[in-house]
Amino acid sequence: MPSILVTGACGQIGSELVPALRARYGHDAVVATDLEGRIEGSHLEGPLRALDCTHIREIEHVVRHHAIEVIYHLAGLLSAVAEARPRAAWDVNMGGLYRILEVAREHGASVFFPSSIGAFGPSTPHDATPQVTIQRPNTIYGITKLSGELLCDYYAQQYGLDTRGLRLPGIISHVAPPGGGTTDYAVDMFHHAVEGGRYTCFLRGDSCLDMMYMPDALRAMMALMDADRERLEHRNAYNITAMSFTPQRLADEIRKHISEFHIDYEVDPVRQAIADSWPNSLDDSAARQEWGWRPQWDIETMTRDMLEHVRNKRAGS
Ligand code: SER
Numbered sequence: 001m002p003s004i005l006v007t008g009a010c011g012q013i014g015s016e017l018v019p020a021l022r023a024r025y026g027h028d029a030v031v032a033t034d035l036e037g038r039i040e041g042s043h044l045e046g047p048l049r050a051l052d053c054t055h056i057r058e059i060e061h062v063v064r065h066h067a068i069e070v071i072y073h074l075a076g077l078l079s080a081v082a083e084a085r086p087r088a089a090w091d092v093n094m095g096g097l098y099r100i101l102e103v104a105r106e107h108g109a110s111v112f113f114p115s116s117i118g119a120f121g122p123s124t125p126h127d128a129t130p131q132v133t134i135q136r137p138n139t140i141y142g143i144t145k146l147s148g149e150l151l152c153d154y155y156a157q158q159y160g161l162d163t164r165g166l167r168l169p170g171i172i173s174h175v176a177p178p179g180g181g182t183t184d185y186a187v188d189m190f191h192h193a194v195e196g197g198r199y200t201c202f203l204r205g206d207s208c209l210d211m212m213y214m215p216d217a218l219r220a221m222m223a224l225m226d227a228d229r230e231r232l233e234h235r236n237a238y239n240i241t242a243m244s245f246t247p248q249r250l251a252d253e254i255r256k257h258i259s260e261f262h263i264d265y266e267v268d269p270v271r272q273a274i275a276d277s278w279p280n281s282l283d284d285s286a287a288r289q290e291w292g293w294r295p296q297w298d299i300e301t302m303t304r305d306m307l308e309h310v311r312n313k314r315a316g317s
Contacts, residue, residue, distance in 0.1 A: 001029050005068040005109075007053050007100070008075030010034040010042045013114070013217065015176035017072060018044055020218045031066050034075070053096030059103045070225065072112045073100045079118050079274050081180030082141035093144035094151075101155045101163070110162035112225055113152050115237035117169050117210055118182075119145040122277045129279035131239050131286040139274055152236040164224050165237030169210030169244075169282065171217050172302060174309040182274045183209055186250055190303075193254045193261045194310045202268040205248035208280040212242040213297035213305070220293060227291035234286045242295030243302070244281035253303045 004021055008014050009032035018032045032044045033051035042048065047066070051058050053075045062068065075096055082089035097113065104111045120129060121137040135146050145167075152163035170183020178184040185201050192199035212220075220240050245253075251263040287293035297305075 001025050002069040003067050004030045004070045004072065005062060005066065006030060006032050006072045006074060007051060007096070008034055008073075009044060009048070010038040010176070011074060012173055012176050012178040013171060013214075014072075014074045015042075015044065016173065016214055017074070017218055017221065020222070021072075024222070031062065031068065033062060053099060054091055056099040056102065059099055060106070063103050063107050063109060068107065068109050070110050070112070071100060071104055072221065072225075073097060074114055076114070076144075077141070078179055078181035078184075079116075079139060079141040080182055080271050082144070083139060083270055083274070086140040089140045089144055093141070094147060097148050097151060101151060101161065105155060105159050105161055110164070110225070111152065111155075112221060113148055113163060113165040113237065115149050115165045115167045116141070116145045117167055117278045117282065118142040118274075119149060119167055119237070120277070120279050124279060126280045128281060128283045129239065130283050131234055138277055141274075142277070149236045156235060162229060164227075164232065164235050166220060166224060166287075167237050167239050167282070168217060169212050169241050171212055171214055172306060173214035174306055174313060175214070182271045182278075183211065185247060186211055189247070189250055189254065189263070190306045190310050193258050194307065194314055197258060197260050198262045198264075199251070200264050200266050201247045202266065202271050203247055203275050204267055204272060205251075205263075205265055206246050207272070207275045208244055208246045209275060209278060210241040210244045210282050212240070212295065213302040216242050216295045216297050219296070220287075223293065224287075224291055231290050233290060238287040238290070238293070239282040239284045240287045240293055240295075241282040241284050242297055243299045245299055250299070250303070253299050254307070257303070257307050
């Protein structure tokens with residue numbers, strides 16, 4: 001059983017990845033960490049401890065104390081927050097990753113890095129975006145994600161460190177809210193549809209982006225970390241996708257279940273510019289070939305399941 005560290009454990013992905021890893025490897029095998037202010041009030045149980053990834057001594061202490069062998073480094077600022085706080089984005093997204101890699105190198109731990117569709121930019125081919133293509137992101141978020149991919153590759157080549165990454169699309173989920181991403185409109189839309197039947201979207205109705213339901217994202221992360229190292233030609237980082245749609249298309253899908261649902265648009269120029277610079281749809285054939293990636297959820301099944309969970313949550317609160 002590997003001993004696993006998850007950073008950013010109280011965030012949207014960590015809140016579900018930690019229980020999934022614990023179900024698989026045992027409760028005590030997974031050390032969940034996040035900033036002190038975020039672990040207070042978290043639904044996660046122990047081992048749960050405070051860790052600021054910009055402090056290398058704190059990382060070293062946790063890795064040594066728990067004899068960590070695998071690190072899922074999820075701590076980071078999402079795209080819209082990063083644009084509002086570029087210095088913090090650099091410190092956390094780049095500085096945190098660099099320190100994680102340094103400690104992993106010392107201790108021989110493997111590292112999962114969540115790259116993003118944000119690692120692409122306006123000059124990237126937007127349709128069926130290839131695995132290997134032009135990457136000139138023009139957001140601080142995208143710059144940290146692309147630099148993160150390169151840094152992970154560097155540690156793999158120079159030090160033989162087992163680093164692996166995914167270019168995650170927008171993640172749709174109902175357990176923990178996302179925090180300041182451009183793709184978060186999709187999650188917001190479900191909550192507003194159930195609560196009041198109306199949603200004002202901050203992106204244009206025709207903005208097409210890749211998306212994925214959380215169960216697929218969790219399977220993808222664990223499958224990549226399980227994969228045979230020899231087969232991973234594009235280890236940092238793989239394009240993956242499950243569906244790609246526009247706000248208008250998602251609203252139409254929701255309307256199949258809530259016929260009176262109404263959407264209107266108040267475009268936020270900052271987030272619209274971010275969305276416009278990202279692909280419409282990724283080609284994920286390298287992930288399919290090298291480690292058997294296959295999504296299980298599409299827009300129809302995801303929408304049905306999301307609405308059921310959001311309704312249940314609302315009924316229970
Ligand atoms: N969901 C992320 C964001 O919008 C994309 O990686 O920031």
